[in-house]
Structures are given as C-alpha cells and as structure tokens.
Amino acid sequence: MKIPFFKPIFIAGLAAFVAGCGSSAPAIVSTPIENIDSMPLKVTDLTETELKGWGGADLVSDTIPGMSVQKAYNEIIKNNKGKTVIVAVVDSGVDIDHEDLDDVIWTNEDEIPNNNKDDDKNGYVDDIHGWNFLGDAVKENLEYVRILKKLKPKYDGIPASSVKPEDKEEFALYQRAKAEYDKEYNEALGMKNQYEGISQQLKMAHEAVSAKLGKEDYTLAELQKMEATTEEMKQYQSFLSQVMTNVEGDIPSAIGQLQEAIDYFSGRLDSHFNLNLDGRAIVGDNPDDLNDRNYGNNDVTGPTPDKEDIKHGTHVAGIIAAERNNNIGINGVANNVVIMPIRAVPDGDEYDKDIALAIRYAVDNGASIINTSFGKYFSTHPEWVLDAIKYAAKHDVLIVNAAGNEGLNLDENTVYPNDQDVKNPQEIADNFLTVGALNYKYGSGLVAGFSNYGKTNVDVFAPGTKIWSTTPNNEYEYLQGTSMAAPAVSGVAAMIRSYYPKLTAEQVKQVIMDSGLTSSATVVIGGDPENTGKFNQLSTSGKMANLYNALILADRISKK
Numbered sequence: 001m002k003i004p005f006f007k008p009i010f011i012a013g014l015a016a017f018v019a020g021c022g023s024s025a026p027a028i029v030s031t032p033i034e035n036i037d038s039m040p041l042k043v044t045d046l047t048e049t050e051l052k053g054w055g056g057a058d059l060v061s062d063t064i065p066g067m068s069v070q071k072a073y074n075e076i077i078k079n080n081k082g083k084t085v086i087v088a089v090v091d092s093g094v095d096i097d098h099e100d101l102d103d104v105i106w107t108n109e110d111e112i113p114n115n116n117k118d119d120d121k122n123g124y125v126d127d128i129h130g131w132n133f134l135g136d137a138v139k140e141n142l143e144y145v146r147i148l149k150k151l152k153p154k155y156d157g158i159p160a161s162s163v164k165p166e167d168k169e170e171f172a173l174y175q176r177a178k179a180e181y182d183k184e185y186n187e188a189l190g191m192k193n194q195y196e197g198i199s200q201q202l203k204m205a206h207e208a209v210s211a212k213l214g215k216e217d218y219t220l221a222e223l224q225k226m227e228a229t230t231e232e233m234k235q236y237q238s239f240l241s242q243v244m245t246n247v248e249g250d251i252p253s254a255i256g257q258l259q260e261a262i263d264y265f266s267g268r269l270d271s272h273f274n275l276n277l278d279g280r281a282i283v284g285d286n287p288d289d290l291n292d293r294n295y296g297n298n299d300v301t302g303p304t305p306d307k308e309d310i311k312h313g314t315h316v317a318g319i320i321a322a323e324r325n326n327n328i329g330i331n332g333v334a335n336n337v338v339i340m341p342i343r344a345v346p347d348g349d350e351y352d353k354d355i356a357l358a359i360r361y362a363v364d365n366g367a368s369i370i371n372t373s374f375g376k377y378f379s380t381h382p383e384w385v386l387d388a389i390k391y392a393a394k395h396d397v398l399i400v401n402a403a404g405n406e407g408l409n410l411d412e413n414t415v416y417p418n419d420q421d422v423k424n425p426q427e428i429a430d431n432f433l434t435v436g437a438l439n440y441k442y443g444s445g446l447v448a449g450f451s452n453y454g455k456t457n458v459d460v461f462a463p464g465t466k467i468w469s470t471t472p473n474n475e476y477e478y479l480q481g482t483s484m485a486a487p488a489v490s491g492v493a494a495m496i497r498s499y500y501p502k503l504t505a506e507q508v509k510q511v512i513m514d515s516g517l518t519s520s521a522t523v524v525i526g527g528d529p530e531n532t533g534k535f536n537q538l539s540t541s542g543k544m545a546n547l548y549n550a551l552i553l554a555d556r557i558s559k560k
Contacts, residue, residue, distance in 0.1 A: 046440060054440045055319075055463035055488055056333070058548070059517060065438055065446065066463055067488060068548035069333055072495075076551050082336045082498030087320055087490055088130075088362035088370045090355065091313030093302040094341035095472040096129055098314060100322045100329035105129055106340040108365065122364060126298045131361055132343040133296045133354040136303040139271035140279040140348025142184075143378040144177040149275055151177070177378065185273045192265035199258040202243065205236035206251045216252065220244045272348050279346065287351045290384055300341035307472035309347055315479050316373050317341070318470030319487040320494065329476055330469060333491025333547065336498040340367050345374045352381035355417060359388035363395045368497050368505075371490040372417060373402040373483035379416040386428055389419055393429035398497075398505035400490040402482035403436045403452040407526030410434075410454035418457065425456050431505040433493075433512065437464025437485040438544060446519070446535060449527025451482055453538040460513050461538070462488040462545040492547045500554045507557060515553040516543025 046054060050064065057066030086106055096105045108128055110120035118125045141149070151174040155163070163171045210216045212233070213226060223241055228234040240251060247254045271277060280287055285295035302310050317339045322332035342361060344354040355372075362370045370392065379385070392399055404415050414421040419432035436458045437448035448465045452458065464485030471477040489512060496508045503511070519535045536542030 051440070051466065052330070052468040055467055056331070059546075063442075064440060065442065065517075065544060066440075067333070067492065067544075068546050069491075072548040072551055076548065077335075077495075077499070080499070082495070083501045084336050084338060085334070085369065085494045085498045086338055086340050086365075086367045087334075087494050088340040088342055088358075088367035089313055089317050089320070089487075090342045090344050090358045090362065090370060090372050091310075091316055091374065092345045092347075093132065093300055093307075093310035093313045093343040094130075094317045094339060095301055095307055095310055095314045095470070096341060097301075098318075098470050098472065099474045100326070100470050101314070101317055101339065103323055103326075104321045104332075104338050106338040122361075123293065124296075124298070124361070127365075128298060130298075130300040130341040130343070131296055131358075132299050132302065133358055134302070134343050134346055135283045135296050137279050137282050138302065138304060138309050138347055139277065140346035140350075141274065141277055142272045143349040143376050143380065144180045145273055145275065146349075147173060147177040147378060147380065148181050180378075181273065185269070188265045188268045188273060192262060192269065195258050195261045195265070199255060199262065201239065202251065202255055202258065205239050206255070208233065208236050209240060217250055219250075267347075279348065280351070285353075287353050288381070290353055290356065290381070293357065300343050302343055310343075311471050311477070312373070312479070312483065313341065313343070313345070314472050315467075315469045315477065316371060316483060316487045318476075319467060319484060320371065320491045322470055333488055334494040334498070337491075337494045340365065349376045349378075350374055352379055352384050352416075356381075356384035356388040359385070359392055359399070363392050363397050368397055369490055369493050370397060370399045371487050372399060373481075373486045375402060375404045375415045375417065377413070377415055382416055385417045386419075389417065389429050389432055393431040393505065396505050397431060398493055398508055399432045400486050400493060401432060401434045402486040403434050403454075403458045405437075405450040405481045405483075406452060407450055407528070408452045410452050410457035412454075413452075415452065415457075420457060431509065433489065433509045434459050435464075435482060435486045435489045435545075436461040436539060437480070437482045438462060439465040444522065444524045444529075444532070446521070447523045447525065447538065448480070448482075448485075449524065450480075451485075451526075453525060455537055455540065458539040459509070460489065460516055460541045460543055460545050461485065462492075464488070489545050492545055492550055495547060496550060496554045499551065500558045503554060503558060508554075511550050511554050511557065512545055513541035513543065515549040516541055516545050517549070518543045 054064050055066050056069030057064035058068040058071045059065055106129060111126060111128055112119045113128050114126055116125060124131050155171055155174045213222060226237060228237045243254055283295055286292045301307060318330060318332060320332050321334050321337040321339050322330045324331040324335050340362060342358045344350060344358040359370060389399060419429050420427045436453050437451040438461050439445050439448045462485040464482050465480045466478045467480060467484040468476060468478050492512055493508050496511060521535050522532050523535045525531045525533050
C-alpha cells in the first residue's frame with residue numbers, strides 16, 4: 001500500500017541564538033521551516049544503516065522523523081563538556097558488563113564493595129551500582145490476575161445482590177479483574193493453539209516439498225516451478241508459496257518465527273495468567289506493606305545466567321547512553337551520562353511497592369532523571385507511586401514515562417503509573433513526562449500503530465518503532481514500543497540537564513514539549529486505518545521531540 005505524503009508541516013522556528021554550550025562557541029540559529037512538503041521526502045525504504053540510526057536522524061537533511069541528534073552534536077555540542085547527569089533506569093535490570101555500557105554505569109562512591117555493610121546509611125547494603133527490588137524473582141502474574149486470586153475466595157459465585165454495601169467497590173474490582181482475565185487468557189490460549197496448528201501444517205508441507213526437491217533451502221521460484229502431481233502436493237505448493245510471498249526469509253525461518261510466537265503465548269499462560277504461580281514468594285517481603293523494606297539485593301543484572309530477562313532494561317539503557325564514538329555498537333542519545341540500574345520490573349506486572357521505592361531510591365541517590373518504561377491498567381496501591389512522583393518533584397527530578405502499547409486513548413483509559421487519570425485530569429506534579437511512539441515512515445503511518453495517545457495524558461512523541469540498541473551479552477537487537485520512545489526523550493532531557501543544569505525538572509519538561517516539531521497531518525491511530533486524527537491533537541504538545549531545537553530553547557530560557 002502506498003503511504004500518502006504528509007500535508008504541509010509547519011515547524012515553529014526558535015529564533016534563538018546559542019553561544020554553543022560555552023562562551024567561545026559560534027552562535028547557532030534555529031532555522032524556521034515552513035511547508036516541509038516543498039522539500040523532497042524519502043519514499044524509498046531505509047537502508048540498514050539508516051534504519052539502525054533513524055531515531056537520531058534529522059527531518060530536514062535526512063527526511064526521516066528522528067530527533068536531530070547527530071545535527072545537535074555536529075552544530076551545537078561539538079567538543080563542549082557538560083555536567084555529568086545520573087539517569088535511573090527502573091526496569092527489568094541492565095547488563096552492566098555490556099561492551100557499550102560498562103563505562104557509563106553509575107557507581108556508588110560512598111559504598112565499599114562487598115563488605116556486607118550499609119556504608120552510606122541509605123538503607124541498602126552494598127548497592128554499588130543500584131538496587132534489585134525483585135531479588136531472584138523473574139516470572140510474575142499480571143496485576144488483575146493477582147487481584148483475581150486474592151478476591152476469588154471471597155466473591156466467587158456470589159451474586160451482586162448479596163454483596164454488602166461496604167464491599168461493593170471491592171466486588172466491582174473483582175468483576176473487572178475476572179472479565180479481563182477471562183478475555184486475555186482465552187485470547188492467549190487461542191493464539192497459541194492457532195500458531196501451533198499453522199506450524200504443524202507448515203512443517204508437514206515443508207517436509208514433503210523438501211523431499212521432492214531434494215533440498216530444504218529452496219527458493220520461491222523453485223517452489224513455483226515444481227511439478228505437483230497430486231492434489232495434496234498442489235495444496236502444499238500453494239500454501240508454501242503464500243507463506244514465502246508474505247514473510248521475510250525461507251520456510252525454516254518462518255517455522256522459527258512461529259515457534260517464537262508459540263513460546264511467547266505459552267510463556268504468558270505459564271506465568272502472566274497462571275493462577276497457581278506465586279512469583280513473589282521467593283522475594284520474602286509483604287508487597288502490600290510499604291514499610292516492609294528489608295528485601296532485594298544489589299544484583300542489578302538479575303538471577304538468570306543467560307541474562308535474557310534483562311533484555312528490555314539493557315535495550316533502554318543503550319538508547320539513553322550507549323558509549324558514543326567508541327567504535328563499538330551504537331551511540332546513545334546522551335553523553336555525560338551515567339546509568340543507575342534499578343531492577344523492579346519482572347516478566348509480568350510490576351508491584352506498586354517496588355516502583356514507589358525504586359523512584360525514591362533513585363531520587364535519594366542522586367538521579368536527576370528517571371526512566372519508567374513500563375505500565376499496567378490495574379493498580380492496587382497507586383497512591384504509593386503518586387506519593388513517590390511527588391517526592392521526585394519536590395527534589396527536582398524529572399520522570400520520563402512510556403505511554404503504553406495498546407493503541408488506546410489515555411484520556412479515556414487509565415494506565416499506571418501516571419500523574420493524572422480520566423477521573424482527575426489535573427496533574428499531581430509538573431515533573432512527569434509521558435511519551436508516545438513514532439514510526440520512521442512519513443504519511444498516515446507516522447504514529448506507531450501500537451502507541452497509546454491522548455491530548456491530555458500523553459505529552460510528546462519520539463522514535464519507538466524498530467529501534468536498534470544494546471541487548472545482553474554484548475549483543476544488539478531491534479525492539480519497539482513506547483518503552484523505546486521514553487528513553488530517547490530521557491536522553492534529550494539528560495543533555496538539557498547536562499549543559500543547562502540550572503533549569504528545573506519542570507522547565508526541562510516544558511522545553512522538550514515546546515521545542516518539538518509539529519504537524520497538522522492526518523495520521524492513523526492505534527493501527528486502525530478506520531481510526532484517524534490530526535497528529536497535533538494526539539498529545540498535549542502535539543509535537544515530536546527534537547534534541548537540536550531543545551538545546552536552542554534551553555539556552556534561551558537559561559539566559560532569562
């Protein structure tokens with residue numbers, strides 16, 4: 001399908017002069033751009049190099065909707081040195097030994113390694129590089145499954161008319177949790193069974209055709225030329241031709257992709273929806289008691305030897321701060337940054353207690369930015385997290401949060417964590433920045449099909465589709481989600497706080513929102529071609545984050 005060009009895009013030019021980031025640097029002018037469609041736009045597929053670095057591309061010179069990262073380094077930052085900024089990554093854990101991250105990991109200088117003492121008296125023993133609030137736990141239920149397990153003995157089979165008035169609210173929560181569980185469990189089971197059926201058919205057809213052609217790595221052309229003498233072989237030929245036409249790679253790779261999908265849904269059934277799983281038991285605390293804080297350990301890489309469960313957090317950390325210009329791997333958005341890994345997000349839904357304490361840990365130990373690339377739609381103790389957000393605001397710490405990946409309007413659906421909700425749109429703090437995800441293609445598909453959005457509850461958009469970054473064991477991989485968009489903005493925020501350290505968290509948030517690039521184009525929302533809207537109405541700012549313009553605006557504000 002051909003994607004139409006954007007309608008004219010008007011970008012608010014920032015007529016600000018920047019004395020670089022040092023007094024001797026030449027002045028930089030943000031050039032006003034009007035009617036971007038008058039420029040040639042990229043209509044061909046991105047090359048591998050372009051795709052791996054598209055998040056840092058420049059809209060004008062590269063015709064790719066990135067954040068103008070390289071342009072900012074070339075024209076503004078250059079060789080200027082800023083202040084080191086600590087960015088806390090509250091996530092699944094981080095591979096702190098990764099070749100592209102090992103030199104940008106925060107070290108607690110006030111703690112003596114491995115002496116089994118709390119030298120800095122911060123409440124955490126030997127927290128050299130951060131803290132692991134999950135201990136050895138990995139697999140977890142979703143929050144509504146935990147709610148269902150807790151309330152089922154009390155309400156299972158009880159009609160609404162028999163529920164006591166004081167239990168009505170709790171009973172309604174039980175009903176919501178049960179309905180969500182029934183829906184999602186059956187969907188996961190159905191998808192698993194469907195993929196298993198397709199995989200079985202594909203293997204049978206591939207085995208038969210391979211035997212006839214005498215090879216397993218046959219091409220589509222060879223398959224189509226094959227003489228099918230039986231009805232069964234004709235069906236195999238037709239089926240395999242359809243598969244090879246619509247997927248990348250050969251049939252064995254398609255079988256492998258199917259197995260990945262089967263494993264994914266099997267894993268969800270075994271953990272996320274497993275009513276018999278008690279993933280928290282190994283931690284040893286009471287997750288419903290915020291004052292029970294003597295738990296976890298200092299192993300921010302988690303308990304699994306293959307480190308597979310910390311892929312998400314490692315990828316996030318690389319987007320923010322992978323070592324720049326070291327001739328290895330990738331360049332993160334920010335320099336002058338160290339990553340504080342805080343493991344608090346399991347394979348399943350996070351506990352509110354862990355998130356609240358993780359935010360407070362980050363604040364108390366010097367982080368000025370906290371990246372929270374996670375979320376859920378049920379919360380048992382949201383007030384704990386809200387109090388932690390307020391605590392961060394009181395201490396001038398910016399929280400950059402992922403909007404979520406369900407293609408939902410957050411002005412109509414509450415996601416946690418948040419600083420506002422559908423019932424109370426008034427923000428509880430001015431330090432919480434929620435980020436939606438962009439696609440790398442112009443036209444109606446600019447917004448990632450999975451990205452949540454909302455004029456009131458999403459603040460800005462940033463690159464989040466097919467992002468190349470660090471993964472455990474010195475590997476690199478494409479991942480996508482608003483989880484990838486948030487750290488891109490955390491990187492921008494870190495650069496602002498590095499070169500303009502006097503700006504407050506509130507000011508940094510506003511700079512990012514005000515300095516972005518905007519568009520009045522009509523885009524597809526939630527991946528549904530029937531659901532469209534103006535891009536500038538999908539977030540509070542209506543804009544795409546842009547490092548180049550953000551530094552220019554930050555400079556102007558810092559001089560007021």
